[in-house]
Amino acid sequence: MLLVLLSLAALCWGAMPPEPTIQCGSEPGLSPEWMVRHALTPGDLRDLRVEPIKSSVAVEDYSILMNISWILRADASIRLLKATKICVTGKSQKQTYSCVRCNYTEAFQTQTRPSGGKWMFSYVGFPVELNTRYFIGAHNIPNANMNEDGPSLAVNFTSPGCLDRIMKYKKKCIEAGSLWDPNITACKKSENTVEVNFTTSPLGNRYMALIQNSTVIGTSYVSEKELTRTSVVVQVTGESEGAVVQLTPYFRTCGNDCIRRRGTVVRCPHTGVPFPQDQSRSMLSGWLPLLLLALLVAIWVLAGGIYLTRRHERIKKTSFSATILLPPIKVLVVYPSEICFHHTVCYFTRFLQNHCRSEVILEKWQKKKIAEMGPVQWLTTQKAAADKVIFLLSNDGNTACDGTCSNSEGGPHENSQDLFPLAFNLFCSDLRSQTHLHKYVVVYFREVDIKDDYSALSVCPTYHLMKDAPAFCKELLHAEQHVSVGRRLQACHYSCSSL
Ligand SMILES: *[C@@H]1O[C@H](CO)[C@@H](O)[C@H](O)[C@H]1NC(C)=O
Ligand SMILES: *[C@@H]1O[C@H](CO)[C@@H](O)[C@H](O)[C@H]1NC(C)=O
Ligand SMILES: *[C@@H]1O[C@H](CO)[C@@H](O)[C@H](O)[C@H]1NC(C)=O
Ligand SMILES: *[C@@H]1O[C@H](CO)[C@@H](O)[C@H](O)[C@H]1NC(C)=O
Ligand SMILES: *[C@@H]1O[C@H](CO)[C@@H](O)[C@H](O)[C@H]1NC(C)=O
Numbered sequence: 001m002l003l004v005l006l007s008l009a010a011l012c013w014g015a016m017p018p019e020p021t022i023q024c025g026s027e028p029g030l031s032p033e034w035m036v037r038h039a040l041t042p043g044d045l046r047d048l049r050v051e052p053i054k055s056s057v058a059v060e061d062y063s064i065l066m067n068i069s070w071i072l073r074a075d076a077s078i079r080l081l082k083a084t085k086i087c088v089t090g091k092s093q094k095q096t097y098s099c100v101r102c103n104y105t106e107a108f109q110t111q112t113r114p115s116g117g118k119w120m121f122s123y124v125g126f127p128v129e130l131n132t133r134y135f136i137g138a139h140n141i142p143n144a145n146m147n148e149d150g151p152s153l154a155v156n157f158t159s160p161g162c163l164d165r166i167m168k169y170k171k172k173c174i175e176a177g178s179l180w181d182p183n184i185t186a187c188k189k190s191e192n193t194v195e196v197n198f199t200t201s202p203l204g205n206r207y208m209a210l211i212q213n214s215t216v217i218g219t220s221y222v223s224e225k226e227l228t229r230t231s232v233v234v235q236v237t238g239e240s241e242g243a244v245v246q247l248t249p250y251f252r253t254c255g256n257d258c259i260r261r262r263g264t265v266v267r268c269p270h271t272g273v274p275f276p277q278d279q280s281r282s283m284l285s286g287w288l289p290l291l292l293l294a295l296l297v298a299i300w301v302l303a304g305g306i307y308l309t310r311r312h313e314r315i316k317k318t319s320f321s322a323t324i325l326l327p328p329i330k331v332l333v334v335y336p337s338e339i340c341f342h343h344t345v346c347y348f349t350r351f352l353q354n355h356c357r358s359e360v361i362l363e364k365w366q367k368k369k370i371a372e373m374g375p376v377q378w379l380t381t382q383k384a385a386a387d388k389v390i391f392l393l394s395n396d397g398n399t400a401c402d403g404t405c406s407n408s409e410g411g412p413h414e415n416s417q418d419l420f421p422l423a424f425n426l427f428c429s430d431l432r433s434q435t436h437l438h439k440y441v442v443v444y445f446r447e448v449d450i451k452d453d454y455s456a457l458s459v460c461p462t463y464h465l466m467k468d469a470p471a472f473c474k475e476l477l478h479a480e481q482h483v484s485v486g487r488r489l490q491a492c493h494y495s496c497s498s499l
């Protein structure tokens with residue numbers, strides 16, 4: 001019996017040679033086949049595809065890998081094919097390059113699979129970083145001879161940010177809150193309050209809820225250590241029904257660049273203040289006493305409303321009249337190119353415009369002018385025109401750098417010229433002089449890391465937003481009242497001269 005089986009197996013073995021599979025390993029340099037001349041070489045690949053997949057064996061941050069699959073061309077040259085080499089170039093802040101070589105375990109006997117269909121293989125490897133452009137090239141081995149153009153196939157692949165359904169599992173994204181589900185609900189409680197409920201995250205304990213329709217109409221900060229469903233009432237200054245509620249978390253590792261969540265403000269199911277619809281319903285279905293009561297309530301609400309509006313206007317007048325009449329403060333904001341433009345620069349710009357009566361000058365909005373004038377001339381002119389120059393610092397926040405501010409033209413990946421080092425060098429001499437120093441402010445959103453190269457900035461007044469927001473605004477609005485910056489001048493001399 002056993003003998004019969006064995007001989008049967010041997011027969012099958014002889015008739016059907018094992019199908020080729022691949023064995024892949026890193027091969028950074030040239031393949032040894034380059035060194036010898038080949039009279040005949042295999043053709044190119046028929047197809048090459050790349051998709052990111054979540055690795056089942058997640059090793060720290062290498063959890064997202066490329067699944068690179070390729071199809072071999074069904075022609076006679078397949079008999080010569082020994083291996084396929086794949087090289088990947090990644091371009092984000094730094095460039096990466098690596099290659100693998102996949103040897104076929106057997107020589108190809110047939111142009112297609114014995115079971116039918118083309119030969120197809122896939123290799124899983126090459127960790128995928130966020131928001132990175134990859135260029136994936138593949139060629140067959142033995143390759144064409146030294147001075148001949150070898151057949152090869154290449155594809156481009158741009159990895160998405162943290163909001164992607166696969167990329168969200170990257171460690172950096174998880175830390176920025178990609179897996180957090182705040183389940184935001186918000187409703188208009190009255191004409192000038194909105195109730196926002198959300199579930200907090202174990203990643204941090206500080207949040208900002210912001211209500212906006214076309215402009216920001218209200219903000220409120222929440223501190224919550226416990227992991228709960230929390231509720232906050234936000235004062236608003238405009239129509240809130242249908243407005244957007246944006247929840248900004250401040251987590252430990254991402255600071256200001258964490259992933260923001262959005263929701264919509266709906267009408268609360270039952271509110272203290274009846275809405276016109278509720279009123280008409282009660283009038284239609286109610287009896288006379290109810291009608292009278294509703295009327296009374298309506299009058300009371302109307303009176304209350306008028307009183308509140310008057311009072312509100314009065315408060316507004318008394319607290320803002322001093323500032324509203326003054327011209328805006330002109331602010332030039334310079335930031336390093338690695339900063340997440342949308343999350344940090346746009347947010348900061350909006351903050352300046354909405355809360356600090358500032359007119360903001362940004363490199364990104366004046367591309368054409370910079371091209372005409374040249375960056376040095378542009379910076380010099382803007383510095384002279386500006387009341388304040390703000391160096392905006394932040395950790396490199398690659399997290400979901402999507403979208404742009406409304407004023408900006410061009411896409412988010414458009415290469416922005418990094419004016420920061422230039423501005424720093426150009427303005428550095430001012431940092432040494434007490435008469436000019438008052439013009440400069442450093443703002444950062446996270447405990448950083450003023451890089452050694454820029455240590456001269458440490459003489460400038462430094463603000464940590466949003467913590468120091470009131471003090472910061474005050475500094476801007478009372479540009480003359482700058483004090484006690486001279487005591488740190490020594491540090492400036494030291495670090496500027498070391499440039
Ligand atoms: C593939 O074949 C080449 C040449 O025979 C050899 O140098 C290399 O080690 C092989 N790679 C793997 C992963 O088996
Ligand atoms: C990689 O992609 C190929 C082709 O789409 C597929 O057949 C294979 O199952 C994928 N591998 C993994 C690990 O998902
Ligand atoms: C990949 O992108 C580069 C740069 O934009 C372009 O030159 C090249 O043609 C693209 N290649 C493919 C295969 O799409
Ligand atoms: C979100 O919150 C609402 C109201 O608290 C609840 O009914 C719903 O089940 C929650 N959804 C999820 C996905 O947790
Ligand atoms: C928020 O939670 C409170 C308390 O659980 C609840 O009464 C209220 O209806 C909720 N509001 C919203 C907008 O979900």
Ligand SMILES: *[C@@H]1O[C@H](CO)[C@@H](O)[C@H](O)[C@H]1NC(C)=O
Nearest residue numbers: 213214237238239241242243
């Ligand atoms: C925003 O609020 C203003 C008044 O506060 C209102 O007139 C406008 O319609 C609102 N816009 C949107 C898009 O809801």
